[in-house]
Amino acid sequence: MSIGATNARPFLEVKDLNVRFETDDGIVQAVTDSAFSVEAGKTLGIVGESGSGKSVTSLAVLGLHRTRSNAKVSGEIWLDDQELVGASDEQVRLLRGGKMAMIFQDPLSAMHPYFTVGSQIVEAYRVHHPGVNKKVARERAIDMLARVGIPQPERRFNDYAHQFSGGMRQRAMIAMALVNDPKLLIADEPTTALDVTVQAQILDLIRDLQEEFGSAVIMITHDLGVVAELADDVLVMYGGKVIEKGPALEVFRNPQHPYTWGLLGSMPRLDRDVRDRLNPVKGSPPSLINLPSGCAFHPRCPYAGRNGNRSFTDVPVLHGDVHKVACHLPQEARTEIFQQEVLPNL
Amino acid sequence: MLAYLIRRLFNAVITLLVVTAVTFGIFFLVPKATGSDPALLYIGKTSDAASVEGIRIKMGLNDPIVVQYGKFLKGLVAGRDYANGPDVQHCPAPCLGYSFKTDQEVTPLLMGDLPVTLSLALGAAVLWLIIGISTGVISALRRGTILDRSVMGAALAGVSLPIYFTGLLTSAIFVYWLGWLPQGNYVPFTENPGEWFVQLLLPWITLAFLFAATYARLTRANMLETLGEDYVRTARAKGLRERTVIGKHALRSGLTPIVTIFGLDLGALLGGAVLTETVFNLRGLGYQALTAIRGNDLPIILGVTLIAATFIVLANLVVDLVYGFIDPRVRLA
Numbered sequence A: 001m002s003i004g005a006t007n008a009r010p011f012l013e014v015k016d017l018n019v020r021f022e023t024d025d026g027i028v029q030a031v032t033d034s035a036f037s038v039e040a041g042k043t044l045g046i047v048g049e050s051g052s053g054k055s056v057t058s059l060a061v062l063g064l065h066r067t068r069s070n071a072k073v074s075g076e077i078w079l080d081d082q083e084l085v086g087a088s089d090e091q092v093r094l095l096r097g098g099k100m101a102m103i104f105q106d107p108l109s110a111m112h113p114y115f116t117v118g119s120q121i122v123e124a125y126r127v128h129h130p131g132v133n134k135k136v137a138r139e140r141a142i143d144m145l146a147r148v149g150i151p152q153p154e155r156r157f158n159d160y161a162h163q164f165s166g167g168m169r170q171r172a173m174i175a176m177a178l179v180n181d182p183k184l185l186i187a188d189e190p191t192t193a194l195d196v197t198v199q200a201q202i203l204d205l206i207r208d209l210q211e212e213f214g215s216a217v218i219m220i221t222h223d224l225g226v227v228a229e230l231a232d233d234v235l236v237m238y239g240g241k242v243i244e245k246g247p248a249l250e251v252f253r254n255p256q257h258p259y260t261w262g263l264l265g266s267m268p269r270l271d272r273d274v275r276d277r278l279n280p281v282k283g284s285p286p287s288l289i290n291l292p293s294g295c296a297f298h299p300r301c302p303y304a305g306r307n308g309n310r311s312f313t314d315v316p317v318l319h320g321d322v323h324k325v326a327c328h329l330p331q332e333a334r335t336e337i338f339q340q341e342v343l344p345n346l
Numbered sequence B: 001m002l003a004y005l006i007r008r009l010f011n012a013v014i015t016l017l018v019v020t021a022v023t024f025g026i027f028f029l030v031p032k033a034t035g036s037d038p039a040l041l042y043i044g045k046t047s048d049a050a051s052v053e054g055i056r057i058k059m060g061l062n063d064p065i066v067v068q069y070g071k072f073l074k075g076l077v078a079g080r081d082y083a084n085g086p087d088v089q090h091c092p093a094p095c096l097g098y099s100f101k102t103d104q105e106v107t108p109l110l111m112g113d114l115p116v117t118l119s120l121a122l123g124a125a126v127l128w129l130i131i132g133i134s135t136g137v138i139s140a141l142r143r144g145t146i147l148d149r150s151v152m153g154a155a156l157a158g159v160s161l162p163i164y165f166t167g168l169l170t171s172a173i174f175v176y177w178l179g180w181l182p183q184g185n186y187v188p189f190t191e192n193p194g195e196w197f198v199q200l201l202l203p204w205i206t207l208a209f210l211f212a213a214t215y216a217r218l219t220r221a222n223m224l225e226t227l228g229e230d231y232v233r234t235a236r237a238k239g240l241r242e243r244t245v246i247g248k249h250a251l252r253s254g255l256t257p258i259v260t261i262f263g264l265d266l267g268a269l270l271g272g273a274v275l276t277e278t279v280f281n282l283r284g285l286g287y288q289a290l291t292a293i294r295g296n297d298l299p300i301i302l303g304v305t306l307i308a309a310t311f312i313v314l315a316n317l318v319v320d321l322v323y324g325f326i327d328p329r330v331r332l333a
């Protein structure tokens, strides 16, 4: 790497990421040619419907596909100037839970039912602080429980996950993820299982902790409202591909991809049940074993064919300067459709 | 935890009471229903009328059934006296009754057979746990490989073959063909531990093969399930070593269901030793029961039944307690 701040790599940089699974039904191409980066202290939001490859992407960053014999990951993942795809299992393990940590979607199933919450946090701390004795680790865990707003942390330390309420459990999960001061925090739909008020509390908590620790955050969600509130940049995924990305304000003010328009049209409102994994756009997600030809979104896109037949035959490439989009429609056409056909209905 | 413990203990005691009542009822009502005289069954048909009446008084067979049951329970807890005028015979607790046919107290008779049954079952259990669990875990981790397939193939054979067949097979291999093991002649542990071990090896291996097969399949299935659990992924996400992820997080829940099965199997094996002991020609409780049934020796049959039931109830109790200990969700329920 060359010297000088201008040439420095972002804290996390992902290039040409491909993840595929060999299954009995065929090869599942879960992530195709993905690329993104996150700077320290910034938040990247990843949105997309169920099955679009959000979790697979984040698990790839943590190197958690390595233990799956049917998974194949290629590309480059740079974390703080260290490349992870080509690194050894042991090198990645040492970063996992230390420099990079993850909060999972469903804290009840993500916590071990037979170990106390406290002991699971202690374990996370001690694996990255081998010299530390149990007592110190315990104090650290209790301290973390208090930091994430769990009342009576000394007592709750000895409780099991099923004894916590949903919100408290997610707080404990966050305490576990943050116990080693990670520089990169990936939150995979951290609030999906929670009700609205608790959702807001958890998001506030993540934001506060991010400010305190200065970490880079990847926030994965179905909920564009969350992204609008928290993210500096947005990545929209469809069928394992990035179809739009850019600064969050830009993407919200001036969304370019027809799929993103669909997502915007389905922003959760108070009169809708948040637990609904609603299909934001009519039609079903594409098969990842057999992607539709051309633009994978064409079977569901109302504008496919407006610009000749390229949508059906050619794969659109992600293009643009800061705000990028993968769609064959010319920019003027997109702006016009958005302003005249989409915006009035939002 | 204490409340849970007390509740379970209470349940176990109730269950045992019910079992004794039912067994007692069956053994004392059946002769009545079939019109045979229990006193005759007790001492044999050849006895003269006077001695039959003597037995009837001594045994309290003229009392109502409830009184008889009460005395039986008292005998179990505190011991009892069999009396016919000046002819008094004391039977200390836990008194399972008196076999007039063989002129012996049932309890010491059966206690003498217990070590054989215990040795057979416990030794086999240790062996099958070690073999079953380790092959199950390895199979799960090497899923789909030739190793996995051959282990599971052998396990399938072990599960489906009946014990007398496996018994013949292991004898043929280890005794006659390889000549490694003796055919098996029980030697008490207290007499000669080495011989005890060597003589029991063949029955152990045979039983263990049978059970290890089930345990290997179960362990493999459980492990595959737990390895896919979210909390195992969390364990990896924390940066734990693969050894810890599997040996602690996955195994902890993968083995939990095994505890239940193990308790029940062990209870059933101890309680239902008839078949296994016959196959290996061991003179334990099962053998005793068989002899007693042939000779219509009711007190001994009753005693063996009660001991067998106790084993099964105890095994259930231990499983419940252990389960409450290892699964915090059960403890609180």
Ligand SMILES: Nc1ncnc2c1ncn2[C@@H]1O[C@H](COP(=O)(O)OP(=O)(O)OP(=O)(O)O)[C@@H](O)[C@H]1O
Binding pocket: A021, A023, A028, A030, A048, A049, A050, A051, A052, A053, A054, A055, A056, A057, A068, A222, A288
């Ligand atoms: N181990 C695996 N083997 C085969 N296919 C897999 C595997 N893991 C994930 N997939 C597939 O990859 C695709 C993307 O899954 P992923 O979990 O990333 O979706 P997601 O965007 O996180 O969706 P959700 O919002 O429901 O969490 C899905 O179609 C899924 O079935």
Ligand code: SF4
Binding pocket: A257, A258, A259, A295, A296, A297, A298, A301, A302, A303, A304, A305, A311, A316, A326, A327, A328, A329
């Ligand atoms: S390329 Fe065509 S089908 Fe795909 S989003 Fe754009 S208009 Fe729709």
Ligand SMILES: [Mg+2]
Binding pocket: A054, A055, A056, A188
């Ligand atoms: Mg997901």
